[in-house]
Amino acid sequence: NAGVTQTPKFRILKIGQSMTLQCTQDMNHNYMYWYRQDPGMGLKLIYYSVGAGITDKGEVPNGYNVSRSTTEDFPLRLELAAPSQTSVYFCASSYPGGGNQPQHFGDGTRLSIL
């Protein structure tokens, strides 16, 4: 199994541009998550989803949007890129069960806003 796959791996954007970070998983996990990791820091939750059609805000949702039309896919959209959004973005997924279910991560998208 591929697990959690993120595309692209790297991207440079200009201020004000928009883009969509793609995330897909083949483990039939109901729960999916988007985190960002700034240099030398831990991960912060942006958005999460408990199933197709259901999404909710995490700790740092401003400037981002998500959708969940299928179990497999959970894209993250940046509408107006800002330098503060320069970060590494990780997508994760898990089975239901909250704290007793480990989250499995993709390898990340490294995004620079110039």
Place this chain on the structure above:
Amino acid sequence: DAKTTQPPSMDCAEGRAANLPCNHSTISGNEYVYWYRQIHSQGPQYIIHGLKNNETNEMASLIITEDRKSSTLILPHATLRDTAVYYCIVRASSNNNAGNMLTFGGGTRLMVKP
């Protein structure tokens, strides 16, 4: 979620056991202890988790003290590929609470040396 304290760095000789400590003195009764690692430029990788009892899987062993205020991750035969930052995280077991995000602290940078 309870906070954790880990040493910032450790060295280990290749082939020897790596014992990574974690203090979580304010852990609640319903909080699990999780261990993840992050190898350079990759996404966090789940290693193991436990509630009260010691746990073992193909990657590592987790030893939790009886009062649950500290734990130790053991990599029985460390290899060079185990060089990574190791994160100890405590997370409540609220079932189906997907918004219960993983909070990554500073972690321990483990260097496995030949």
